[in-house]
Amino acid sequence: MLSTGRAVTSPACAAQRRFMGAAPRTVVFLAGDHGKRAAASVAARAAGPSHPGVCLEAAAPWSMEDVAAPVTVSYEESVRQVVLKQAALAASTTPRKARLSRRDAGVLDEAFDRCGAVCKEYAKTFYLATQLMTPERRRAIWAIYVWCRRTDELVDGPNAAHTSALALDRWESRLDGVFAGRPYDMLDAALADAVAAFPAVDERPFRDMVQGMRMDLAKSRYATFDELYLYCYRVAGTVGLMTVPVMGVSPGSQAGVETVYAGALALGVANQLTNILRDVGEDARRGRIYLPQDELATAGISEADIFAGRVTVEWRSFMKGQIARARAYFQQAEQGAAELNQESRWPVWASLLLYRQILDEIEANGYDNFSKRAYVPKAKKLAALPKAYLRSLMPPPSSQRRR
Template sequence: MHAPAQTVPHAAPTDHAACRAAIRAGSKSFYAASLLLPARVRRPAYGLYAFCRCADDAVDEIRGPARRRAAVEGLAARLARAYAGYPADGPADRALADVVAEHAIPEALPRALLEGLAWDAEGRRYADLPALTAYAARVAGTVGAMMTLIMGRRAPEVLARACDLGVAMQFTNIARDVGEDARAGRLYLPLAWMAEAGLDPDAFLAAPAHDAALAGIVARLLAEADRLYARAESGIAALPADCRPAIRAAGLIYAGIGHAVAGNGHDAISRRARVGTARKLALLARAAAPGFSAPGFPALGPAASGLTAPALPATAFLVEAVPQFAAPHGPARALPAWWNLRGQALHVLDLIETWETRDARRTALP
């Protein structure tokens, strides 16, 4: 079975440029890693991430449950238009319409993302780790699965590992942002863990403070993330060779955020963990190296047993939603010589350092 051919593209070069600019401004970690992607993947990745970013912002920046629910409903209508071939008038919408058609992304995946955003809109709390994993599957596992389709891989075992990576990244985000979320009235930590630690959720939200009990919960969540980062590596090894460095880099940078939280004594209330430019440089170079190894990312080969591990119960529905047929685009190109790729990684971080310096001076990005 073959993927359906795409019709006339909806997105113009100016739309692609706008999506790229949105990601560069809104997600420096992803943008840093994306510069290692081959051009054939980078452009649709920007379109996908731009829509996801717009969707997240549309819910996160609105106050009031009713208005948030309306925002999610509006996003669902925009998604339906993109799949019908009549995208709304916006760069991200037009780019998304092209991406889902060209790469045969089933509508169930972005629909699940919107479901996760709807849970955010209603202020849902999560009773235990499986419930939190179900949320992470929707808001991040979906993105991992869609990126895998863009890279031309549809095998269930590869999709399952991509979902592992997305969930791991979301756990890291939650651990890093405990204080920021609490001050905004949001709580993602498993309620069962809080009860075990003697923490009352409502009292914590009223006066978020760092203590040993909270540090233990943050450490526990980061341990779960590290377990999933390790599981994900065998899936990365099964991606096209020229895509692996970027995805490894993204995982390493996010895992590095978790390590920074740990380095702060698991204090996610009074301090916000960051991975600085120099550290990102080292991680990108490491991701580009063959046979690389790092905490949370053991070196596994394409045939490693981790690849055949079953999908997480919370992400199985995403894997099962993807029909199996030939990838829309041609075979992957081989990696350039590793030393050359490392040089590219170093150059990428030089650019990022320049941009961040310009950001600090409040001057326009090039």
């Protein structure tokens, strides 16, 4: 039986929710104390010990009135359940799928070379950092990157104006062929071989990313951070869930697999929040506002202010809170990155450190992300690579704690 518990909100949790902009939600518990502990355990496992948006507390005594109350689950909680399922799939013994025939080896080599070339052109530092990975892992990461880029181009590329819901339906249907070993074209063939080589790579994150593209076609406003979180998961957090099975967890890690998955999700969310904060002016010129409407209203900022590009005291204060939230997700992402296979850590640390610098540049621009684009100079990008490499050499923190 399900019941709803009235959350006992401590000052610390209340402050966290105000800071995070979390939407009010109904907490779902299984009846009885055991069920409450089980529900809290599931949420904690999915989020990790320091998830920036979670606050687990005791529930107040409940009555039969609570049983009849409507049960709602936040988008954030729904995403956590996806993370748990993906982690469970990775932890299970999954047989390798049939690879494409050897007669296709030449075509596959060319396909992976093309994927590598695309990655090198559009994500130079990330491409460089993949060079430490084994050839099979590296090629699979390139193939996933290219599929994600092609998907994003449907709604954000030069032909985006011609993309319809039907076009996204057709694109998504091609995933059936990819995961069944019947690719549509050469680049799909690279992805098909990658998912066959790493069977824990699941279809769900790929389909969820397409859903994110559907949101871009249909939505230009987000009422709450919870809505925005779902968007960030779909268009960016999914990338982490796609790639963790390829990158692998360090043999010396004592952390749960779900910790690594939660960290990968957090990095995707952090990167997307950073993109949003960097591109406020650009998005406004397209009639889009990817900022929580309720938080803007609380800060006293109107849509007219955003479209006019007004950098006011209220805007600077608002941006400080948004940047702090993005940094909190980057902080959680570090926990997952540190537990990956050593050969796979460098590109992840490079992405984390480079994207986090964009937030520094927004601050350096006086929070004017209307007329100034936060750009990290090439020298700073290059300086981040050795830092990322040194971080990648450090043993997993969990292996040190258990000694």
